[in-house]
């Protein structure tokens with residue numbers, strides 16, 4: 301059986317669902333273990349780096365990049381004479397003007413930095429964010445400062461979760477930042493700075509930065525979950541739509557089949573009716589045949605109970621018409637005769653082709669006199685009919701009527717006798733036999 305397009309679509313959706321069933325946990329595990337992206341700022345990454353110190357803030361510390369050696373070497377002379385929080389460090393340029401880098405997909409920063417000065421050392425990291433609607437180009441102090449301070453372990457490698465970043469309170473208070481803009485944001489970061497710690501002892505610090513690395517996922521867990529849910533929902537919706545469309549198509553085709561069957565049924569009904577009609581009707585003349593008459597008498601109770609006028613009609617010398625003009629003309633005479641007779645009968649009367657060129661008129665509820673009068677009218681009408689080939693056709697009529705409780709066969713026999721008399725008396729006439737005695741009187745009783 302051919303598959304419908306909707307069934308094919310459902311099969312593809314099923315494959316997609318199977319892929320999703322396997323893919324969903326696979327993606328979650330992969331996201332948990334991998335899908336990592338790394339942004340290296342130091343170690344030949346190409347991001348411009350410059351030394352910074354506190355001289356712009358009124359201090360006297362100095363910072364100078366020194367060529368040679370592995371990593372980025374910075375000679376930092378920290379002095380606490382004029383400025384309370386002396387510092388120096390690295391400044392990594394990530395963007396220009398109002399356009400920074402979106403770092404919101406990164407979750408941690410790892411630094412590999414050593415300080416040649418003895419003792420423990422801390423570091424400060426600043427993520428400078430160009431805050432649209434607040435920061436202004438050319439005025440770097442207007443850029444939001446997201447900061448974190450941490451201690452360096454002995455090996456100098458420290459990993460800092462970026463969720464611990466805080467908007468620097470000194471920046472908020474100094475710039476009178478609107479409350480709604482004071483939250484941490486790193487989606488438009490123009491620079492990252494790495495400074496010596498706030499409690500660093502004054503003196504010469506030789507910093508060697510081997511790596512400054514941001515780590516994150518290519519897609520956040522929430523975004524991944526959302527994508528998976530959307531994929532499932534999309535699949536479910538498409539599946540439902542495909543099912544609905546398939547049901548609708550099936551409904552349409554069964555409706556079409558029902559309609560076609562109705563047409564076939566109707567045709568069969570008509571054919572049956574036609575066949576039934578043929579069983580009871582003479583095909584040449586359209587008059588009832590003997591079966592039709594029997595059926596009528598059986599079905600029509602009233603016809604059976606009432607008295608009935610009977611006329612047996614026989615075309616005169618019909619053989620001569622056949623012989624002289626051909627069988628086809630004979631047929632035409634028979635058919636025209638039946639048509640003209642029927643046109644002169646009442647709706648409740650019946651014309652029966654009794655055989656050959658002999659017909660029977662059954663007239664419900666009519667007396668013998670009325671029936672005789674009708675026979676005379678019919679006989680007279682024969683002269684007015686336009687017969688084929690300009691023929692002059694006459695007929696003889698035998699008339700009688702049924703008595704109460706009388707079998708119609710008996711009456712028919714009587715009418716036949718009357719017809720015989722009509723033929724005998726010269727044809728083209730109507731004879732009447734009211735009862736058996738009268739028929740005997742005519743000397744024709746069988």
Ligand SMILES: Nc1nc2c(ncn2[C@@H]2O[C@H](COP(=O)(O)OP(=O)(O)OP(=O)(O)O)[C@@H](O)[C@H]2O)c(=O)[nH]1
Pocket residue numbers: 584614615616617618619620622626627628629630631634655656657723727
């Ligand atoms: N064309 C045609 N002829 C038919 C049909 N049925 C019977 N006949 C012919 O009708 C003729 C009847 O002839 P007869 O019984 O001799 O009667 P008639 O010639 O009418 O003579 P009378 O009845 O004595 O006046 C026969 O030649 C039959 O072949 C029919 O359906 N079509």
